[in-house]
Amino acid sequence: DAGVTQSPTHLIKTRGQQVTLRCSPKSGHDTVSWYQQALGQGPQFIFQYYEEEERQRGNFPDRFSGHQFPNYSSELNVNALLLGDSALYLCASSPEYPANLYGYTFGSGTRLTVV
Amino acid sequence: AQTVTQSQPEMSVQEAETVTLSCTYDTSESNYYLFWYKQPPSRQMILVIRQEAYKQQNATENRFSVNFQKAAKSFSLKISDSQLGDTAMYFCAFMKRGLANTGKLIFGQGTTLQVKP
Numbered sequence: 001d002a003g004v005t006q007s008p009t010h011l012i013k014t015r016g017q018q019v020t021l022r023c024s025p026k027s028g029h030d031t032v033s034w035y036q037q038a039l040g041q042g043p044q045f046i047f048q049y050y051e052e053e054e055r056q057r058g059n060f061p062d063r064f065s066g067h068q069f070p071n072y073s074s075e076l077n078v079n080a081l082l083l084g085d086s087a088l089y090l091c092a093s094s095p096e097y098p099a100n101l102y103g104y105t106f107g108s109g110t111r112l113t114v115v
Numbered sequence: 116a117q118t119v120t121q122s123q124p125e126m127s128v129q130e131a132e133t134v135t136l137s138c139t140y141d142t143s144e145s146n147y148y149l150f151w152y153k154q155p156p157s158r159q160m161i162l163v164i165r166q167e168a169y170k171q172q173n174a175t176e177n178r179f180s181v182n183f184q185k186a187a188k189s190f191s192l193k194i195s196d197s198q199l200g201d202t203a204m205y206f207c208a209f210m211k212r213g214l215a216n217t218g219k220l221i222f223g224q225g226t227t228l229q230v231k232p
Binding site for chain 1: 119152157158159160161162206208219220221222223224225
């Protein structure tokens, strides 16, 4: 049973460019959340998708947007990249219920470097 | 707003010994969940143990146990018989409990644990 799959694993972009990160949730999971983890820090919640809609959003600017497809996979898009966007981006999936009981399953992340 | 604080940036322990990682949190919620996650160099966040706030009994998972003090808003992790494979960054996390799964995880800053042979 595949867990959460993220692609690509590493990415280097130039300031001002746009980037798309992808996530395939664990089989049986329909909710996808994205987190940004700066080096040496704890992850910060970006947003969560369920039934192809953004259900909750953290304190991130509109440059960060996402999408969820009918097969529950998800994309994270970041426009007008800044040097400060360099981080590990983690995708986490869960069933609609009972995610609260078991927590989330995380992928291994995409390491984004903005130069 | 909820906050999670881990005051120990780095810790080390000898193999087979016991170590305790500290975590405090601040919330006005009465129903919530607390988690400890482990992040090894592979970067994948792995759930170690979870605690439901309405349960007074401390959770245990094999060598891992927690000391949950709700009134003090403290949630420490004890690792017994430490193994080299326990070397990782450990994160304490909070999730508000709700009728639907709208919960987001709020993480602490992490504690890097090194197990020495």
